[in-house]
Amino acid sequence: MKAIAVYEDGDEPVLMEKPRPEPSGGEALIRTLRVGVDGTDHEVIAGEHGGTPEGEDHIVLGHEAIGVVEDPNDTPFEVGDLVVPTVRRPPNGANEYFARGEPDMAPSGRYHERGIEGDHGFMSEYFTSPAEYLVPVPRELVELGFLVEPASIAEKAIEHTVASRSAFHWEPESAVVLGNGSLGLLTLAILGDTFDRRYCLGRRDRPDPTIDVIESLGATYINSNETPVSGIPAAYEAVDFVFEATGHAPHAFECIEALAPNGAAALLGVPGDWTFEIDGGKLHRELVLHNKALVGSVNSGYDHFEAAVESLSRLPRGYLDDLVTGVYPVEEFEAAFVDDDTTIKTAVEFGRYEER
Amino acid sequence: MKAIAVYEDGDEPVLMEKPRPEPSGGEALIRTLRVGVDGTDHEVIAGEHGGTPEGEDHIVLGHEAIGVVEDPNDTPFEVGDLVVPTVRRPPNGANEYFARGEPDMAPSGRYHERGIEGDHGFMSEYFTSPAEYLVPVPRELVELGFLVEPASIAEKAIEHTVASRSAFHWEPESAVVLGNGSLGLLTLAILGDTFDRRYCLGRRDRPDPTIDVIESLGATYINSNETPVSGIPAAYEAVDFVFEATGHAPHAFECIEALAPNGAAALLGVPGDWTFEIDGGKLHRELVLHNKALVGSVNSGYDHFEAAVESLSRLPRGYLDDLVTGVYPVEEFEAAFVDDDTTIKTAVEFGRYEER
Structure with a gap:
């Protein structure tokens, strides 16, 4: 599958082929729709923030994603559910911050951040995630769901x-x-x-x-x-x-x-x-x-993702559309990383949602 | 009655004679027992903070007092009740901060502070106060009640x-x-x-x-x-x-x-x-x-005075006694304003509590 990553010694995002991931027990397989780009991505690319997963020479970018459940794999989700993944993951199994639903309050060393530090992100055609880190999103946010994480x-x-x-x-x-x-x-x-x-x-x-x-x-x-x-x-x-x-x-x-x-x-x-x-x-x-x-304040917890879904559902759609100045297919991903005076928010599109 | 005040153009506390105040409707008359001295008093004396009541050339000092009700004057108090007065007063009748019991959240201009700014303090043999600004104190705190305000x-x-x-x-x-x-x-x-x-x-x-x-x-x-x-x-x-x-x-x-x-x-x-x-x-x-x-955080509200009474009642008595390095009769009030390396907390004593 296609993925957008940055090499440890690189200074720009690159498109690469990676094997499609297999969900482990408790994980669902998600087909990626859109992934937003923000300032943190630019910092990761520049090597100013974050780091690659242990033993790897690159990190897949992207922490603002919306996707659709492709294989629920015995999790409570159903095929076709729209979901937004949270960003932080416990580095060695669980710890008390994650158990309390407050990964955002975990101190350094007690978390990885997908697409930022220690764990691959969501800028690939598919990703897997434990079900507890997937937030359901209503159908009307399918195009703007990549705004849930920043919200x-x-x-x-x-x-x-x-x-x-x-x-x-x-x-x-x-x-x-x-x-x-x-x-x-x-x-x-x-x-x-x-x-x-x-x-x-x-x-x-x-x-x-x-x-x-x-x-x-x-x-x-x-x-x-x-x-x-x-x-x-x-x-x-x-x-x-x-x-x-x-x-x-x-x-x-x-x-x-x-x-x-x-x-x-x-x-x-x-x-x-x-x-x-x-x-x-x-x-x-x-x-x-x-x-x-x-x-x-840094990062956010599951409840904040839920609050963000509610807020985005209430906000004027025209305003949100105006914030998104570019959504680019994966083949044109470089355009999503351009940040000039006409750019507000961009995203890379990996696939489209299909009504079943 | 005796009072300790500082003149607008003065730079040290002086003992003066003032008429004993008469309680208005809703006010009780309090006989002062002890009044603590703190850094704010020193700032008021030095003219760095606060100011005299309108139309007066001096301000009676003292905002950390304990006294005994001398004349309840139809308030809910009884003769002999021990009370600590709060410090802030509304400058022109009530305002919403006082109505909510949160005078400590009033911005500049919406409060006077007794003994500090715009209103006479408690360093006198008697003072009056509306009953709602008097906090009941148990008998065991009679000697240390002047610590309620700082607490x-x-x-x-x-x-x-x-x-x-x-x-x-x-x-x-x-x-x-x-x-x-x-x-x-x-x-x-x-x-x-x-x-x-x-x-x-x-x-x-x-x-x-x-x-x-x-x-x-x-x-x-x-x-x-x-x-x-x-x-x-x-x-x-x-x-x-x-x-x-x-x-x-x-x-x-x-x-x-x-x-x-x-x-x-x-x-x-x-x-x-x-x-x-x-x-x-x-x-x-x-x-x-x-x-x-x-x-x-600045100042405190009525609830904080009540919490302070509870805390002081719980704390080790020996520790509190150690904090008080000097209690001086009104005739020796100057000693209470000396602040050297052996001083922790001092107070001026205007009178003694007598069991009835």
Whole structure:
């Protein structure tokens, strides 16, 4: 079968032939439909993040997949069921984080990540997975199901950050998403359920496709070249919630100044080392005197995938379609890895769903 | 009656005569027993924090009081009841934060703080208070009831920080308190209910009375001259919980490195502006990849005072006695404001409780 992988010593994705996998006991065989591409894939390709499975010289890419059950193999699934696989797997059988359904809370060394670190991903015509890591998806999400995994990342970060405000009465009204990449734009839509006023900060000038989709939601675009994060309260309003999806390290600290009293920020970026100056006294004081919080969040659990399926089913279909700027057949996979100013979200298509 | 106040243009506490207050409807008249002194009092005296009530040239100090009801004045209290007053008051009648029992969540401008900002404190022979801001205290805490207010500050910070971990299964085992002042030492004792292993960081060398009381709890003293906050994991262990009570701004950021995966830090210090360098990329990444959180916390609500009464009733009496290094009669009040290496916690005594 065809698979898209990166070699340990390579710096670009390549198409290769691999044997079709056989499901073990408890595993189903899945025929892959579409697999999304995101920033983590680019980091894996560049060798900045993750690593190949033990004893192998390459890793099959892809952690944002939707597929159809080809062989249930005595699992509770039926042939033709649409499923999205979760990403983390226990490296040596189970451990307590996976047993609790919280693989996202496992520390380093207690998980592999399919397509990222230590385990092959889903960018192949078929993959196998234990049934407990497959999330059912309704028929109407067949084309957009590869957005479930990134949406689950947002669901977890929102859940954890809202939990940080659960010891008091919190009625948030305004939110800013830092970052107009696909995760930021997906989150901006999800936040519409909770927040009356939404902002999204990016560094692009008009005309730009992401600004168009932001405004199509009724949200306000903030150009970071004109308004720095710390200037948001003066230029717009102090916000109750910040969702940082830029990976630009100063944002993790500047966002304290963008928050209204009792507000909280979800941090999702994964920057490299970078030393810079902050007014740490002012930021520390601001966190304390106004009961603010910063909540880091990585990955997601099964429940977050389920929440993501629900959210995506509710969101305006036109908006989601606008986010997807390219779906390429496997033979043209290179196009899915191009990331320019016209790209929001891309996917590689391995096959089509056929009604039975 | 005697009162201890600081003039707007003064820089030291002075003893003055003031008329004994008359309770209005809904208020009780309280005869003051003891009032504790803390760092905030020193900041108010130095003019670094707070301010006098409108139209007055002085503010009566003191926000950590215990007293006895002298005149219930048709409130539900009885003569002789022991009470601790809460600190925040609504500036113009009620507002929604006070109505919800969450004055600690009110933003600037929506509260006064007795003895700190905009309202006279409790360092006088008598004070009045609406009954809803008086917390009943059992007889056995008559001598240590002035510790209820600082303990309530710890209770709130712990509650909010634990809430930030409520979206997943969290079984914390280890905690470090940054700061061996009276708030830090009180918190270290309270944390004994939850944490198997406790550490307390200070910058004093042995012999030191705070190190003795830390070790009397079975906790470990960490000398910050030998082990910086970021070095705690290497020298001791990465901890699940940090309680920052130093006001030393770098600690608010260095503590991210002291936390174990999925850990959280409560921040309580209120430093002045201070610009310094951090490896913001590393800290941001660490927050995200290990699901860590920073939770700022200020002041406390009525429920936290009640929790503090319960905690203090449970704690070893000998430990609390060791924290109190001086209780001075009102005529010797200056001694209560001396803060040297032998001082942990001091109070001014305005009167004695008499059994009826």
